[in-house]
Amino acid sequence: MTVRGTQNGTPPAVEVRGLAKHYGDVVALTDVNLSIASGEYFALLGPSGGGKTTLLRTIGGFHRATKGQVLLHGEDVGHLPPDKRPTSMVFQSYALFPHMNVLNNVGYGLKIAGIGKNERHEKSMAALEMVGLNGYSERKPHELSGGQQQRVQLARAMVLERDVLLLDEPLAALDAQLRKDMCLELKHLQHKLGMTFIHVTHNQEEAMTVADRIALIANGKLVEVGPAKDVYRAPRKRFTASFVGENNIFDGTVTKVTKNKVSVDVAGITVIADSDDDSVNVGQSVSLSVRSELVKLSIAKPKSKSKNEPKAGSFLPASYREAVYLGLTTSHLAQLEGGGEVVSRVVEDMDSVPEAGTPVVASWNPQDLRLHTA
Numbered sequence: 001m002t003v004r005g006t007q008n009g010t011p012p013a014v015e016v017r018g019l020a021k022h023y024g025d026v027v028a029l030t031d032v033n034l035s036i037a038s039g040e041y042f043a044l045l046g047p048s049g050g051g052k053t054t055l056l057r058t059i060g061g062f063h064r065a066t067k068g069q070v071l072l073h074g075e076d077v078g079h080l081p082p083d084k085r086p087t088s089m090v091f092q093s094y095a096l097f098p099h100m101n102v103l104n105n106v107g108y109g110l111k112i113a114g115i116g117k118n119e120r121h122e123k124s125m126a127a128l129e130m131v132g133l134n135g136y137s138e139r140k141p142h143e144l145s146g147g148q149q150q151r152v153q154l155a156r157a158m159v160l161e162r163d164v165l166l167l168d169e170p171l172a173a174l175d176a177q178l179r180k181d182m183c184l185e186l187k188h189l190q191h192k193l194g195m196t197f198i199h200v201t202h203n204q205e206e207a208m209t210v211a212d213r214i215a216l217i218a219n220g221k222l223v224e225v226g227p228a229k230d231v232y233r234a235p236r237k238r239f240t241a242s243f244v245g246e247n248n249i250f251d252g253t254v255t256k257v258t259k260n261k262v263s264v265d266v267a268g269i270t271v272i273a274d275s276d277d278d279s280v281n282v283g284q285s286v287s288l289s290v291r292s293e294l295v296k297l298s299i300a301k302p303k304s305k306s307k308n309e310p311k312a313g314s315f316l317p318a319s320y321r322e323a324v325y326l327g328l329t330t331s332h333l334a335q336l337e338g339g340g341e342v343v344s345r346v347v348e349d350m351d352s353v354p355e356a357g358t359p360v361v362a363s364w365n366p367q368d369l370r371l372h373t374a
């Protein structure tokens with residue numbers, strides 16, 4: 001699958017074609033195809049061991065591809081070492097030289113490249129200003145907080161003035177609040193610099209905050225690529241629904257297909273999904289997903305004909321289990337009659353929490369339910 005091609009005839013900043021990477025018997029990546037436009041903030045998101053770091057490092061030249069190509073601005077860079085590629089890398093650990101002050105840490109790459117002292121100083125100071133660290137140039141790394149050390153690392157990568165910045169779990173070592181702040185800073189910085197950022201993370205909130213587009217990677221394969229909002233609001237694949245946001249997933253079998261609707265048997269109850277996918281057939285195993293904040297739990301009123309009764313095909317019977325208070329939101333959990341669990345996440349508390357075992361109905365608006373065939 002190739003995503004987004006050339007921009008006004010200029011080649012993408014990064015293009016990966018049919019990429020595979022094996023470590024001996026371990027298959028870390030299989031047939032990855034990806035295209036990232038110049039100036040894009042792109043996140044590689046997925047579970048641990050999925051292949052994100054391997055992909056990033058192969059783009060940066062730290063690994064050689066087993067099969068396939070990496071093109072940077074249209075040029076096949078398979079033969080080039082990291083320092084000859086238009087990329088620079090920010091690592092998860094701060095990896096600063098402890099005996100050097102901040103200024104020298106930032107300017108180190110320039111020194112290696114043979115840039116003279118004055119120019120090095122000027123560029124390093126400008127990079128420090130960019131990351132909000134002017135005034136810290138004389139300090140040693142141990143005199144900085146974790147967030148400040150991470151900024152020094154960013155400055156050190158930026159000062160090289162390469163077009164593509166590769167960030168490998170750059171915020172993993174920071175606490176939750178600092179990570180949130182740094183996410184926004186990174187996004188603003190990328191916007192200001194106009195560089196292409198590729199950011200690896202297993203944290204979906206981080207990916208959603210920073211990225212224009214997100215690629216989901218699991219088991220060495222690209223599962224889905226799309227704008228951050230689409231991946232959250234309208235995941236195409238079951239795996240995406242299970243990994244991004246908090247989705248209820250119901251597995252079932254197709255019982256009827258009409259022009260725009262598919263009926264699915266979910267443990268004996270018919271659920272109807274809007275779908276114009278004409279490849280769906282009766283008897284096929286499919287999954288349905290709906291986000292927890294779009295599910296409503298109400299006390300079951302047998303034979304009720306009230307106006308608020310859920311629409312046929314848009315509810316499942318369940319029995320109430322418990323409330324989990326999460327601060328801003330509360331998750332109400334219920335056991336589906338046919339097995340499995342359903343979660344309804346609400347901002348306000350329910351007026352009164354039902355007793356465990358109370359029959360309830362989990363319902364949703366038909367347009368919020370998505371059908372997944374894979």
Ligand SMILES: Nc1ncnc2c1ncn2[C@@H]1O[C@H](COP(=O)(O)OP(=O)(O)OP(=O)(O)O)[C@@H](O)[C@H]1O
Nearest residue numbers: 023026027028047048049050051052053054055202
């Ligand atoms: N040098 C190596 N030798 C052998 N196997 C490796 C090596 N590096 C990675 N792997 C394996 O390749 C697969 C992909 O690893 P990779 O580090 O790319 O995943 P990841 O998605 O970045 O994971 P994490 O989020 O945990 O860093 C895993 O199964 C991993 O064990």
